[in-house]
Structure formats: structure tokens, C-alpha cells
Amino acid sequence: MTKEMRYGDDYKKLPVYSKNSGEGVEVRPDIYVFTNQIVNLVFIGRPEDNEFVIVDAGMPKRADEIIEAAYERFGEKAKAKAIILTHGHFDHVGSVIELIEEWDAPVYAHPLEMPYLTGESPYPKPDMSVEGGMVAKMSPIFPTNPIDLGDSVQLIPKDGSLPHLPHFKWVHVPGHTPGQIALYRSADRVLISADAIVTTRQEDLTKVLTQRVEISGPPRYLTTDWDAAKLSAQILYELKPDYLISGHGQPVEGEELKEGLERLINNWDELALPDHGRYVDDKD
Ligand SMILES: [Zn+2]
Numbered sequence: 001m002t003k004e005m006r007y008g009d010d011y012k013k014l015p016v017y018s019k020n021s022g023e024g025v026e027v028r029p030d031i032y033v034f035t036n037q038i039v040n041l042v043f044i045g046r047p048e049d050n051e052f053v054i055v056d057a058g059m060p061k062r063a064d065e066i067i068e069a070a071y072e073r074f075g076e077k078a079k080a081k082a083i084i085l086t087h088g089h090f091d092h093v094g095s096v097i098e099l100i101e102e103w104d105a106p107v108y109a110h111p112l113e114m115p116y117l118t119g120e121s122p123y124p125k126p127d128m129s130v131e132g133g134m135v136a137k138m139s140p141i142f143p144t145n146p147i148d149l150g151d152s153v154q155l156i157p158k159d160g161s162l163p164h165l166p167h168f169k170w171v172h173v174p175g176h177t178p179g180q181i182a183l184y185r186s187a188d189r190v191l192i193s194a195d196a197i198v199t200t201r202q203e204d205l206t207k208v209l210t211q212r213v214e215i216s217g218p219p220r221y222l223t224t225d226w227d228a229a230k231l232s233a234q235i236l237y238e239l240k241p242d243y244l245i246s247g248h249g250q251p252v253e254g255e256e257l258k259e260g261l262e263r264l265i266n267n268w269d270e271l272a273l274p275d276h277g278r279y280v281d282d283k284d
């Protein structure tokens with residue numbers, strides 16, 4: 001490691017929880033979704049192989065429980081071969097430095113996300129004026145300063161492939177952030193959508209807490225390009241996923257997923273787009 005890594009100087013433990021926090025669910029023999037407070041990490045790999053890839057890295061100051069969950073699932077010889085970051089928001093990179101150090105794992109992200117991962121540029125401030133609930137209202141306390149992973153973070157391959165995940169492809173889904181990616185495995189149509197589409201309404205504290213399923217657009221308070229966000233959702237919809245694992249909310253599959261996605265895509269402006277806010281033209 002040639003350069004020291006550091007978190008954004010506004011990173012801190014945040015008092016937001018869901019009822020699934022600390023729990024994991026196996027959605028395929030080689031896919032395990034672990035909820036850390038309000039965000040999901042995905043462990044890809046079979047437990048008997050003791051090796052895995054991690055997609056995203058949880059909330060700030062939560063590394064211990066994430067590492068413990070990995071050893072619990074993959075055994076004491078467990079080793080992360082790589083960490084893929086869907087984007088650089090604090091709730092997806094919050095404990096990544098400790099994970100890198102634990103396993104000496106390489107980290108990969110999209111080129112357009114690099115300024116936010118190498119200490120160059122902060123994200124735009126969250127917009128608490130969007131409607132939707134308490135989480136939106138408390139969003140000004142969310143960290144926006146960039147993490148600096150130095151040269152530990154590398155670019156994902158241009159051809160859509162992903163290191164150590166031969167059956168997955170990455171899909172560029174900008175809007176929520178410029179360089180956000182989703183991961184898709186066509187063989188069994190598993191989609192890891194990051195925050196491009198989420199399965200619970202992330203602005204609403206009660207829904208976050210109870211994890212009520214509602215296929216929704218990206219968290220409003222942190223989404224800055226709504227035209228791109230709409231196109232990205234459309235791209236994911238056209239993949240016709242059979243299993244959706246999103247950055248927030250429980251995994252959803254089958255008919256419930258199909259109906260939810262159709263409803264969202266056909267009513268995007270009404271369901272996803274804020275009526276007002278810093279990053280939208282007022283609808284009325
Ligand atoms: Zn995000």
C-alpha cells in the first residue's frame with residue numbers, strides 16, 4: 001500500500017436502523033445479502049470455497065460486524081478476493097478501509113466515480129427539501145466529503161466484465177451519482193441495482209425501519225440528475241430481472257418484482273421524481 005487511505009472528515013456513526021440490521025439472507029447458494037443498519041452488502045461466493053467478492057461496504061464505523069458476518073458465513077479461512085463499489089456514497093463505502101486491510105483486497109469502481117473515491121471532490125449536498133419523510137429531513141447530517149482510497153481503488157474493466165465474477169456484467173446506471181453501476185447475472189437474472197432502484201421508500205423513516213416492500217426510484221435527497229436516473233431505471237427494467245437486490249430494502253423476486261417494476265416505470269414522474277427540490281424543475 002503506497003498511500004494512506006482515509007475516510008471523509010465528516011464520516012460518523014449514524015443513528016438510523018432497519019429491523020433487518022445485522023441479519024443476512026441467502027438468495028442464491030452463492031449470493032448472501034447482509035443488512036448493515038439501513039444498507040445492504042452483497043457477498044458473492046459459495047461458503048465452502050472460503051472465498052468471496054463483496055459488493056459495497058456498509059455504513060461508517062461498522063467494519064467489525066461486517067467482518068464478523070463474513071467469517072460466520074465463509075468460515076475462519078474466509079478471504080475477500082475483491083470489493084466492488086457500486087458508488088461512493090458514505091453508506092456504501094462506510095467501512096471499506098477496514099475491509100481492504102483485513103483481506104488485502106483490491107477495490108474496483110467506475111471511472112466517473114473516481115473523484116469521490118480518491119479525495120478529489122465532495123458529492124453535492126443532500127437536498128432536505130424533497131418530500132418523502134424523516135430520512136429526507138435528516139439528510140443534512142449525512143456525510144458528503146469524499147473518501148480517499150488512494151491507489152487502492154482501480155477501474156472496472158471497460159468491457160463490462162468484473163474481476164473475480166465471471167458470470168456477472170456491470171451496467172452503468174448514472175443519475176443517483178455519475179458513476180453508479182449495477183451488477184447483472186443473466187444466467188439466473190439476478191440484478192444488484194445499487195441505488196438506481198430500491199425496494200423500500202428510502203425517504204420514509206418508518207418504511208426504512210420496517211423495510212416495507214415498495215419498488216421505488218433512487219433515494220431522493222441524494223439524487224442529482226433525474227433525467228439520467230429515469231433512463232437508468234428503464235435500462236434495468238429492460239433486463240427483466242427475476243431477483244432484485246438493491247442498496248436499500250429487502251430482496252424482491254418473481255411476480256412481486258415484475259409488477260413493482262412495471263408500476264414504477266409506467267408512473268416514474270409521479271412515484272420517483274420529487275415534486276420540488278434543488279435538483280428538479282418544479283412539476284407545478
Ligand atoms: Zn447512494
Ligand SMILES: [Zn+2]
Pocket residue numbers: 039089091092195219247248
Ligand atoms: Zn444508498
